Amino acid sequence: MRNVKRLWGIIGCLTVGILLLSALLITRSSPKPDQTQPQRTQPPSQVKEDERIVAKIGNRLITFRELQTALISQHGSELLNVMLDREALRVEGAEAGIQIEKAEIERELKRMQQGYESETQFYQSMKDQLGMSRDELKEDVHYKLLLERIATQNIPITDKQVDDYIKIHPDEFKSVIELSIAQIIVSSREQANKVIGELNKGADFAILARDRSIDDVTANHGGDLGWLEEGDPFIAEEIMNAAKMLKVGEYSKPITVQQGFAIVKLKDRRTKSDPNRSFIRDNVKRELALQKAPPLKDIVKKLREKWKAEIKDPVLQ
Incomplete structure (x- = not known):
């Protein structure tokens, strides 16, 4: 269970890392409020921002506009869907009164660090391999936990069910x-x-x-x-x-x-060994509830329908 969860978390981080890179570039290229005025009132440096050279190979110059177009073409649809998914989760969580505490996020990040020599090595690895900062990882974990909480909020798990699971799977809880x-x-x-x-x-x-x-x-x-x-x-x-x-x-x-x-x-x-028995029990309860919950992708789909998410741009649909 530990290794499968770790792999799942890293794959998720990799995907979000790509999307966040796209978001950064698109955001940086978005017009500022004062850029909506007629061109004659804009400084030349603002008018030609999209034509700024970002790379060169031989005689070939690559502009910021070309980079932006390529990113939108390749990742724009994915990024937009992630943004809609997260917004649907945010408004649903607010309506249901669900809050993800900082301690929960830190605890999940600690679980993801299994297999790394230290916390520093974990965050440095995420930075080197995925280009994700500590804050970006925290944001990703926040939405992951929020989705799980929404999916399991009406699924009761008793203490006896937790006890029975621990007895049946002792290998998962040994040193x-x-x-x-x-x-x-x-x-x-x-x-x-x-x-x-x-x-x-x-x-x-x-x-x-x-x-x-x-x-x-x-x-x-x-x-x-x-x-x-x-x-x-x-x-x-x-x-x-x-x-x-x-x-x-x-x-x-x-x-x-x-x-x-x-x-x-x-x-x-x-x-x-993990001396935190309370954490072990909470984690088992969460896993048991998730087993009974509908697929998480179906939850997100229903939330988008509930909150009337719609992609207007035909290129990104």
């Missing part, structure tokens, strides 16, 4: 073992044996990973994969199984992986 793993990936067994030989002579694992590993994602970070839960489905089973057998500080023999051969090092191991 979690996390491993800090690094890897070196090479293309042949001969190269793998050379790496093992240098490690046996005292070579630094991170430096060898940087110089020898063919895995572009981790090489520049010394082969570091970060903190991972045992059984993480996004890590090759061979690498995870090898790491689980190691003591802290040890490295494995060459193991066969899809890219060639891997040498795995266990940097650290820790047991992670």
